[in-house]
Amino acid sequence: MGVIGAGAIGLLLASAYEQEGADVMVFTRRPAQACRLNKEGIRVDGLLSYTAEVKANTTNEAIPMSFDLLIVAVKSYDVATALQSFFQKNMAVRQWLFIQNGMSHLDIISSLQGDIYVAGVEYGVKKSTDTCVEVTGLGRIRVAPFRLFTTESFVETSFLQIERACHYKEMLEDKLIVNVCINPLTALLGVKNGALLTEPSYKQAMRTIFREAISVLNRDADWLMLWRRVVSVCQKTSDNTSSMRADYEVGRRLETEAIMGYLLKEADRKKKAAPCIAFLSHLLVNRNDH
Amino acid sequence: MGVIGAGAIGLLLASAYEQEGADVMVFTRRPAQACRLNKEGIRVDGLLSYTAEVKANTTNEAIPMSFDLLIVAVKSYDVATALQSFFQKNMAVRQWLFIQNGMSHLDIISSLQGDIYVAGVEYGVKKSTDTCVEVTGLGRIRVAPFRLFTTESFVETSFLQIERACHYKEMLEDKLIVNVCINPLTALLGVKNGALLTEPSYKQAMRTIFREAISVLNRDADWLMLWRRVVSVCQKTSDNTSSMRADYEVGRRLETEAIMGYLLKEADRKKKAAPCIAFLSHLLVNRNDH
Incomplete structure (x- = not known):
């Protein structure tokens, strides 16, 4: 199997499948990282602890291959580019697994051949070096088929807690709601996740964003379950720095388009108001050199 | 004459009246600052340049006196406390001049005896030490009578550009709109005023706040004039750090109540929506030790 993207999530999944006995190829953008992964493997520490041997290659040099499972674990805004480089190499893929925040990548993946799955990762993970992942919170990975007529069963690893979900849209929405409540605010305010509760x-600000989001997604009926989920994730990850905050602080590109952009497009389409989500997305521009 | 409050604005006005020939008493909270002011006077530099000799005292030790003009230049949330300490001393005041951001102090001052004026200062000023003020932008001070039956003419100083305004409410609203557009955003984002234009x-975020503010104040008809004012102040002060940003960064109390709180109360009273002003006021809490 293969994993495109060697961030924290990509490395965690690659290492888990390798521990399960799979032959794993990791595709990364930087040759230096590929080189180190080939030499050192993937070191997992924190709440899980093991080392996995993997093969690694850069996305550009990817040679024609066929995969039982190809996991795409790049940022949502890089999905299109990652797929293009693979189409050019004529790779055969039986099962795809897409792990991205937000929902804006769904348009792009709908044209793919093969069985497609989408996932939401609820583990707390942090990349400490190019070859090392720290697991800071145990959770689950929810996997749902992207098309109803998916027949084959998904290639699993018992090394991580993987749960099947029936409805990908609801599953991704659940995660989107948690993300839009926690990530942008922690980034803008420069606080840990727990501060949104303490x-x-x-x-109150988080509640405002929450209310707009569930209204846009027509999920008002589930509001109590969803709000409890947001609070519970905030509590469990209270000492963590959200991925968006980390990206914001070092000036990396933010997943605003995948998270807030998707909600704002939906709001527009459904003629619903989401003034504070729009306002927040305007404030969340990398400060660069202002 | 007397000046309560020895921040940048208080010191600037005290020094200007002294240069005009007035006998000036500055009231400050900290004995150390009173002591230095008595010894060193007020040094003004930057775009204006002179030194003024003043007498200084702490608010607590203030001895009974009478004033032709008493300028209150403390933060809006300190007006009530400042007035209380003066009432206890039985001071006679012929004219009051209140210089505060926002409009929430108007309730408090309406019960005072004597002629009352309110002012909006459009000079750029920065306190560099306890006795030194830097003038970074030349502007004007707009002064309006708080009550219509004010008969005597206001004690002026030709040392600063003072303009008379007829309608205090409109004048303070004009300033409130500029403040609510610039101050909270620069504080939260940690940027200079000019970044809101560049x-x-x-x-766009500033425009959102602007639209809500003029709607709450029923000033929609004047929107173009008011928006040009906001942009012009932003341009003129592009390299400046707003007072709220400075307060936010060192963890001082913010004038959110006077600026956003007033607008939110008005919105409530008039059944108007101001979701982004409310949201912004929730985000603008001093981070302390989160």
Whole structure:
């Protein structure tokens, strides 16, 4: 099997499948990282602890191959580019697994051949070096088929807790709601996830974003379950720095398009108001050199 | 005459009246600052340049006196406390001048005896030490009578550009609109005033706040004049750090109540929506030790 993207999530999944006995090829953008992965393997520490041997290659040099399972674990805004480089190499893929925040990548993946799955990862993971992942929170990976007529069963690894979900849209929406409540605010405010609960004023701000999001997604009926989920994730990850905050602080590109952009397009389409989500997305521009 | 509050604005006005020939007493909270002011006077530099000799005292030790003009230049949330300490001393005041951001102090001052004026300062000023003020932008001070039956003419100084305005409410609203557009955003984003114009996304966020503010104040008819004012102040002060940003960064109390709180109360009273102003006020809590 193969994994495109060697960030924290990509490395965690690659190492878990390798521990299960799979022959794993990791595709990364930087040759230096591929080189180190070939030499050192993937070191997992924190709440899980093991080392996995993997093969690694850069996306550009990817040679024609066929995969039982190809996991795409790049940022949502890189999905299109990652897929293009693979189409050019004529790779055969039986099962795809897409792990991205937000829902804006769904348009892109709908034209693919093969069985497609989408997933939401609820583990807390942090890349400490190019070959090392720290697991800071145990959770689950929810996997749902992207098309109803998917017949084959998904290639699993018992090394991570993988749960099957029936409805990909609802599953991704659940995760989107959690993300839009926690990520942008922690990034903008420069606080840890837990501060959104301990500071009552921040909690109110988070509640405002939550209300707009569930209204846009027509999920008002589930609001209590969803709000409890947001609070529970905030609590469990209270000492963590959200991925968007980490990206914001070092000036990396943000997943605003995948998270807030998707909600704003839906709001527009459904003629619903989401003023604070729009406002927040305007504020979340990398500061660069202002 | 007397000046309560020895921040940048208080010191600037005290020094200007002294240069005009007035006998000036500055009231400050900290004995150390009173002591230095008595010894060193007020040094003004930057675009204006002179030194003024003043007498200084702490608010607590203030001895009974009478004033032709008493300028109150403390933060809006300190007006009530400042007035209380003066009432206890039985001071006679012929004219009051209140210089505060926002409009929430108007309730408090309406019960005072004497002629009352309110002002909006459009000079750029920065306190560099306890006795030194830097003038970074020349503007004007707009002064309006708080009550219509004010008969005597206001004690002026030709040392600063003072303009008379007829309608205090409109005048304070004009300033409130500029403040609510610039101060909270620069504080939260940690940027200079000019960034709100150079970064298109921030400009959109500022426009959102602007629209809500003029709607709440029923000033929609004047929107073009008011928006030009906001942009012009942003341009003139592009290299400046707003007072709220400075307060936010060192963890001082913010004038959110006077600026956003007033607008939110008005919105509530008039059954108007101001979701982004409310959201912004929730985000603007001093981070302390999160």
